[in-house]
Amino acid sequence: MDDLTHRAKKILASNYLNGFTKPAPSLYPYQWNWDSGFIAMAYAHYDEKKAVKEMKSLFSGQWKNGMLPQIVFHVDSDLYFPGPEFWKTDEAEMSPTGIKTSGITMPPVHGFALKYIVDHTTMGSENINEIQFLWDKVFFLHQYLYTLRDPYQEGLPYIIHPWEPGTDNSPILDSVLEKINIDSLSLPDYHRKDLQSEDAIHHRPQKKDYDRYVYLVDLFRKLHYDDKEIFVNSPFLVQDPLFIGILSRSNKDLISLGKSLGRDTQQLEYWDNLTSKSMNEKLWDPRGIYNAYDLKSKETIDVYSNSGFIPLLAGIPDTHQAKIMSGYISSPSFSGTTNAPGYLCPTHAIDHPAHDPQRYWRGPVWLNLNWMLSEGLRGYGNGTLADRIIKDSLELVKENGFFEYFDPRKNNLSPAGCGTDHFSWTAAMVVLMSQENN
Numbered sequence: 053m054d055d056l057t058h059r060a061k062k063i064l065a066s067n068y069l070n071g072f073t074k075p076a077p078s079l080y081p082y083q084w085n086w087d088s089g090f091i092a093m094a095y096a097h098y099d100e101k102k103a104v105k106e107m108k109s110l111f112s113g114q115w116k117n118g119m120l121p122q123i124v125f126h127v128d129s130d131l132y133f134p135g136p137e138f139w140k141t142d143e144a145e146m147s148p149t150g151i152k153t154s155g156i157t158m159p160p161v162h163g164f165a166l167k168y169i170v171d172h173t174t175m176g177s178e179n180i181n182e183i184q185f186l187w188d189k190v191f192f193l194h195q196y197l198y199t200l201r202d203p204y205q206e207g208l209p210y211i212i213h214p215w216e217p218g219t220d221n222s223p224i225l226d227s228v229l230e231k232i233n234i235d236s237l238s239l240p241d242y243h244r245k246d247l248q249s250e251d252a253i254h255h256r257p258q259k260k261d262y263d264r265y266v267y268l269v270d271l272f273r274k275l276h277y278d279d280k281e282i283f284v285n286s287p288f289l290v291q292d293p294l295f296i297g298i299l300s301r302s303n304k305d306l307i308s309l310g311k312s313l314g315r316d317t318q319q320l321e322y323w324d325n326l327t328s329k330s331m332n333e334k335l336w337d338p339r340g341i342y343n344a345y346d347l348k349s350k351e352t353i354d355v356y357s358n359s360g361f362i363p364l365l366a367g368i369p370d371t372h373q374a375k376i377m378s379g380y381i382s383s384p385s386f387s388g389t390t391n392a393p394g395y396l397c398p399t400h401a402i403d404h405p406a407h408d409p410q411r412y413w414r415g416p417v418w419l420n421l422n423w424m425l426s427e428g429l430r431g432y433g434n435g436t437l438a439d440r441i442i443k444d445s446l447e448l449v450k451e452n453g454f455f456e457y458f459d460p461r462k463n464n465l466s467p468a469g470c471g472t473d474h475f476s477w478t479a480a481m482v483v484l485m486s487q488e489n490n
């Protein structure tokens with residue numbers, strides 16, 4: 053085992069609590085939804101029981117309508133805002149009994165995480181019950197998304213909060229957030245816990261954004277997390293190419309797993325065909341990227357973020373579209389220039405005014421997105437670009453440490469590592485990427 057993988061495993065071990073892995077030592081003290089999907093995939097390589105346990109712990113927080121929450125509060129902590137006392141989800145009819153969770157979801161990576169676990173362990177042959185159990189839970193989540201989050205039956209489930217796509221502060225969401233008028237007097241009092249370090253003020257979301265995050269949670273509480281009420285009353289309903297691209301990849305992996313488990317997969321096939329069709333008809337942009345859509349104002353949001361490349365992971369673009377997408381990723385907009393070389397893949401186009409190389413999801417490189425992008429490109433036979441993304445990712449970690457995200461500029465003098473150190477999914481992605489790199 054190389055030294056980097058060894059260090060990655062140590063980080064995962066040190067962030068492991070009883071049955072789940074927290075995303076980082078202090079900033080994120082609970083179990084986070086998509087983080088755990090990526091972490092479980094890493095465990096598949098060296099501790100298959102832990103991989104399944106990570107997934108089962110997460111699904112222990114699943115709501116009665118199938119919604120899988122963004123955070124499961126297995127432990128008490130005062131290190132994070134908003135904690136369970138702010139979410140007040142126990143007042144929602146659909147929240148689970150006996151376990152505290154937040155009231156929104158995250159990108160549905162669990163279908164592909166489950167298939168990845170089966171493909172890389174003996175669970176599929178030796179512990180089929182666990183896999184069947186999880187398959188049903190993931191199916192229930194997809195059913196929730198396609199029934200309660202897709203009112204026009206387009207196959208494009210929407211997100212209701214910037215924390216749902218996991219790319220909280222992405223410029224994709226700016227225009228939607230700007231339209232929300234906040235009455236500061238009616239906004240509940242809140243105290244952020246994410247601004248402790250000196251750099252945080254430059255890296256983390258700004259107050260105007262946080263006010264809107266809090267406003268939306270407060271609205272959902274008042275609506276008792278009822279999806280139909282949220283659809284009617286919330287100013288934030290967005291069809292996001294990353295969230296939907298991930299969902300579609302998970303559909304496909306659930307279908308293939310379902311077939312081997314003897315499950316009926318027709319419904320999933322119907323949903324997934326609809327998703328691909330609508331993505332291409334409604335969200336494809338000939339620049340070589342998939343856009344987002346503001347369902348409230350009925351406006352397309354032009355996307356200059358790598359979220360728009362994630363449909364590659366699901367095989368949504370045809371080979372011609374995929375070629376244009378690879379061209380866009382390789383262009384100076386994402387790859388930098390000879391004078392200003394960059395690491396792939398910045399979260400937001402370098403030549404777009406909203407690009408900020410150090411601020412949360414507005415430019416920095418995140419390893420989970422890089423892994424998904426490289427997998428997507430490989431599916432289209434573009435191993436050269438995929439390899440470059442993996443090489444850049446591993447180099448960033450080798451040179452800086454296991455940070456949450458990284459400044460994409462190669463010739464920048466200040467350290468590239470941003471956010472929290474000892475970040476679990478960075479470690480998890482190093483385990484996956486090092487395997488592929490061998």
Ligand code: GLC
Nearest residue numbers: 075080084086087218219220
């Ligand atoms: C941040 C990230 C989100 C992640 C969470 C825990 O909020 O934006 O994607 O899941 O931290 O790591």
